[in-house]
Structure formats: structure tokens, C-alpha cells
Amino acid sequence: GAVVSQHPSRVICKSGTSVKIECRSLDFQATTMFWYRQFPKQSLMLMATSNEGSKATYEQGVEKDKFLINHASLTLSTLTVTSAHPEDSSFYICSAELTSGGDEQFFGPGTRLTVL
Amino acid sequence: GQQVMQIPQYQHVQEGEDFTTYCNSSTTLSNIQWYKQRPGGHPVFLIQLVKSGEVKKQKRLTFQFGEAKKNSSLHITATQTTDVGTYFCAYRPAGGGSNYKLTFGKGTLLTVNP
Numbered sequence A: 001g002a003v004v005s006q007h008p009s010r011v012i013c014k015s016g017t018s019v020k021i022e023c024r025s026l027d028f029q030a031t032t033m034f035w036y037r038q039f040p041k042q043s044l045m046l047m048a049t050s051n052e053g054s055k056a057t058y059e060q061g062v063e064k065d066k067f068l069i070n071h072a073s074l075t076l077s078t079l080t081v082t083s084a085h086p087e088d089s090s091f092y093i094c095s096a097e098l099t100s101g102g103d104e105q106f107f108g109p110g111t112r113l114t115v116l
Numbered sequence B: 001g002q003q004v005m006q007i008p009q010y011q012h013v014q015e016g017e018d019f020t021t022y023c024n025s026s027t028t029l030s031n032i033q034w035y036k037q038r039p040g041g042h043p044v045f046l047i048q049l050v051k052s053g054e055v056k057k058q059k060r061l062t063f064q065f066g067e068a069k070k071n072s073s074l075h076i077t078a079t080q081t082t083d084v085g086t087y088f089c090a091y092r093p094a095g096g097g098s099n100y101k102l103t104f105g106k107g108t109l110l111t112v113n114p
Helices: none
Strands: A005-006 A010-013 A019-025 A032-038 A045-051 A067-071 A077-081 A091-097 A111-113 B005-006 B011-015 B021-024 B032-037 B044-049 B055-058 B061-065 B071-076 B085-091 B108-113
Touching: A005 A091, A010 A019, A019 A032, A019 A091, A019 A111, A032 A067, A032 A077, A045 A067, A067 B071, A077 A091, B005 B085, B011 B021, B021 B085, B032 B071, B044 B055, B044 B061, B071 B085
Parallel strands: A010 A111, B011 B108
Antiparallel strands: A005 A019, A019 A077, A032 A045, A032 A091, A067 A077, A091 A111, B005 B021, B021 B071, B032 B044, B032 B085, B055 B061, B061 B071, B085 B108
16 A cells, blocks of 8 residues: 655754654655644644645645745655744644545654654 | 534543544535544544445444535444544545645544443
């Protein structure tokens, strides 16, 4: 089956630093990947849609200068949280689809970010 | 826009009891998906329902899509401790384009007392 990996799985950083999270589709190519964030005991909130070779599409209320997304290849999308603050602490999850408009999304294992 | 409301928010059962979570929409859905997220884990796809009145089964899990395609349910028969987790319904419009994204319900957290 389709496998999506994420790295790192957990990161603790100081306020003001930037953190990069990688999302990889291991055994398939993904023209589109999605980035979600999830606060404790809450649902997944879509942050942005990452499109290979073009600019990401951000959801309303998500600062594109704060959450930089790069999708440079068909198997890799990165999310950089710039100048992180404690309120950015959350669980960040990426997902990908096998085909455009495919039936299901395959989620990465998630990255738990803690900003001190 | 369309919104998917999921109830209940929490459900605690004794092992062996049944469990049901519901998703209700104010408007007709093109399709609905169900995911399970174990504590500390990531969502895992369970199933997609597309047809009006559709019923699908996976062992002890039964998924239904209403005749009007405005509601869906997930029923677990004789729960086990391995069923613990949060169950999300999710909707995505057909056809792709600018609305090419999943919208998740708030989820139902199921805990099972052994």
C-alpha cells in the first residue's frame, strides 16, 4: 500500500527559531499533498494544499509567510514554521493521494512540535 | 458551504457493547469517508461511501450512507479494546478543482472499558 513518511516525528525548539518538516511519499508519486494541524483532542484542520511545481494554496486564516510550503518534487513536500512561537505548538500531519481525486488520503505519522 | 456535524463527541462503552457515531450534513454530500485515529497516531482510511443508501461492512464495522446522502453512520458491533480511538468522518466534493480538499468532522472519541 501507499506509504507516507514524515520527519522529524518530534521536535522541541526555542521561540523564534524556524522548524522544517518533511513529508515524503515513499512508493508513489504525489502531485498534491496536504498539510494539516491538529490540537489536542480536536479535529484535523487543513492548512494548505501543496502542489508540485507551483505555489501552495493556503486555507483562510493561515499565514503563508509563517508556514512556508515547498513541493519541489513528486515525492517530497516541506513545511517550514518560521519564527515559531508557543502557540504554534501542535501536531502537524501531511497526507497524499495516489491519484488526483483519488478515493483516500494516506497520512504521514505526524510531527509533534513543541515551542518553548 | 457544506458542513459535516459529527456526534457524539465522546463515547465510553464496556467491552462487548455496540457503538455508533453519526455524521450529518445540512446539504447533500457527494461522498463521505471514514477514518480512524488511534491515540498518538495518525488517521487511517477505513472506507468511502458514494451511493445513496449504501451499506458496507468490514468485519464488525458497518458503514451506512443515507438515502438523501445527507447523513452517514459507523456502527461497531461488540467493541473490543483495539477499537479505541477517534473516528472521523470526512467529506470532499467530487470533481476536484479548487475545492479539492477533505473537510473533517470533529470526531468521536471511543474509549472501551475492558
